[in-house]
Amino acid sequence: MSPAFEHAVLQLVGQIPPGRVSSYGVLAQLAGFPRHARHVGKLLGQLPEGHALPWYRVVSSAGSISRPGTEQADWQRVLLEQEGIEFSASGKISLFRYGWPAESYTPCGVG
DNA sequence: CACATGACGCGTA
DNA sequence: ATACGCGCCATGT
Numbered sequence: 001m002s003p004a005f006e007h008a009v010l011q012l013v014g015q016i017p018p019g020r021v022s023s024y025g026v027l028a029q030l031a032g033f034p035r036h037a038r039h040v041g042k043l044l045g046q047l048p049e050g051h052a053l054p055w056y057r058v059v060s061s062a063g064s065i066s067r068p069g070t071e072q073a074d075w076q077r078v079l080l081e082q083e084g085i086e087f088s089a090s091g092k093i094s095l096f097r098y099g100w101p102a103e104s105y106t107p108c109g110v111g
Numbered sequence: 112c113a114c115a116t117g118a119c120g121c122g123t124a
Numbered sequence: 125a126t127a128c129g130c131g132c133c134a135t136g137t
Contacts, residue, residue: 001134024119035132041118042134058118066118073118090125 001043005033009040016057019083020100021093023061030104041066056080057100063093 008031016022024037033039044055056076060066065073068091077087085098099105 028119033133035120036134037119038117038132039119039134043118045118055118060118061120070118076118 001036001039005031005036005039006043008032009043010053013044013053013055013058016054016100018054019085019098021057021059021063021080021085021095021098022100022104023059023063023095025061026099026101026104027058030101037061059093059095061095063095064091 009027012022012027012030024040028034028036028040031040040058044058047053047055056079065076067073077091080093081087085093087093095105096107
């Protein structure tokens with residue numbers, strides 16, 4: 001992937017406020033690379049251990065944590081809950097409520 | 112070039 | 125709401 005892609009995505013991830021979440025697809029689009037959702041996930045997975053980015057604030061478009069069953073997923077849920085995010089019984093997050101930026105998660109794109 | 116893989120997303124059943 | 129199939133784009137074999 002182009003450095004521009006990585007730069008844009010990583011910067012966006014850093015902009016996600018505590019207690020809020022964003023999704024792969026939305027980040028890709030905001031970064032200027034629509035339909036590159038998979039690459040956002042790829043990028044986050046390639047992040048080194050000592051990074052300061054809130055990678056855990058990124059979930060799938062359905063509001064669920066990716067790669068269930070892995071330590072990453074387990075840890076991610078804990079971190080999100082620590083920021084006050086609530087999970088449904090099926091382990092999903094309400095993007096309508098916690099999604100960031102809000103414009104990207106409102107029914108008609110209007111706030 | 113063909114085939115397989117991946118922290119995804121959407122439409123349909 | 126859940127499960128399956130297919131599209132998407134880059135990378136490795």
